[in-house]
Amino acid sequence: MERLLVLVRHGQSDWNLKNLFTGWKDPDLTEQGVREATSAGRRLKALGLTFDIAFTSVLTRAQHTNSLILGEIGQPDLPTIRDQALNERDYGDLSGLNKDDARARWGEEQVHIWRRSYDIAPPGGESLKDTAARVLPYYITEILPRVLRGERVLVAAHGNSLRALVMVLDRLTPATIPSMELATGVPLVYRLKADSTVESKEVLEG
Numbered sequence: 389m390e391r392l393l394v395l396v397r398h399g400q401s402d403w404n405l406k407n408l409f410t411g412w413k414d415p416d417l418t419e420q421g422v423r424e425a426t427s428a429g430r431r432l433k434a435l436g437l438t439f440d441i442a443f444t445s446v447l448t449r450a451q452h453t454n455s456l457i458l459g460e461i462g463q464p465d466l467p468t469i470r471d472q473a474l475n476e477r478d479y480g481d482l483s484g485l486n487k488d489d490a491r492a493r494w495g496e497e498q499v500h501i502w503r504r505s506y507d508i509a510p511p512g513g514e515s516l517k518d519t520a521a522r523v524l525p526y527y528i529t530e531i532l533p534r535v536l537r538g539e540r541v542l543v544a545a546h547g548n549s550l551r552a553l554v555m556v557l558d559r560l561t562p563a564t565i566p567s568m569e570l571a572t573g574v575p576l577v578y579r580l581k582a583d584s585t586v587e588s589k590e591v592l593e594g
């Protein structure tokens with residue numbers, strides 16, 4: 389039985405382009421982001437992949453990415469579940485600040501710790517650990533059971549909510565997760581074993 393799980397980070401957003409901390413703020417995709425999402429759909433289509441269900445966050449950039457992919461693969465009406473559990477990490481007080489301005493103010497190292505450490509949260513926001521504490525229970529109760537019973541599942545979400553999931557799938561540790569980056573609009577095609585560990589992983593780069 390095939391147990392297919394495809395994860396994709398949304399295409400470039402307006403605030404990615406402007407280099408702003410985004411978190412739960414809700415900018416849409418840029419034109420480049422639209423192209424990235426469309427191209428992600430084309431790459432999935434080239435592999436002949438279709439889905440039984442899609443999951444996304446309550447944020448526009450992820451939903452828009454999901455719709456563009458579904459349009460490309462010829463499944464525009466695929467049932468899609470939207471849930472806040474899949475939202476980007478909440479960047480708290482950093483939301484809306486320019487990332488270079490933040491480096492100038494707090495230093496390169498502190499900003500890197502806020503962005504990429506496992507358990508140090510930005511002021512008023514979520515650490516990756518906090519993000520994982522909502523993403524993983526949702527994955528385990530809502531997404532994984534479907535994959536294990538053979539439904540082909542697409543998840544269109546965010547850099548840090550997906551890092552929380554990839555950390556578990558790829559067995560990364562708090563020490564190795566900081567160097568893991570997810571590119572926008574690059575589907576990760578996982579096939580799982582019956583015990584929910586990873587059988588194979590394919591990265592569909594452009």
Ligand SMILES: O=C(O)[C@@H](CO)OP(=O)(O)O
Pocket residue numbers: 404408409410411476477479503547548
């Ligand atoms: O601003 C954000 O919400 C995220 C993703 O764009 O940024 P970072 O890569 O710094 O975690």
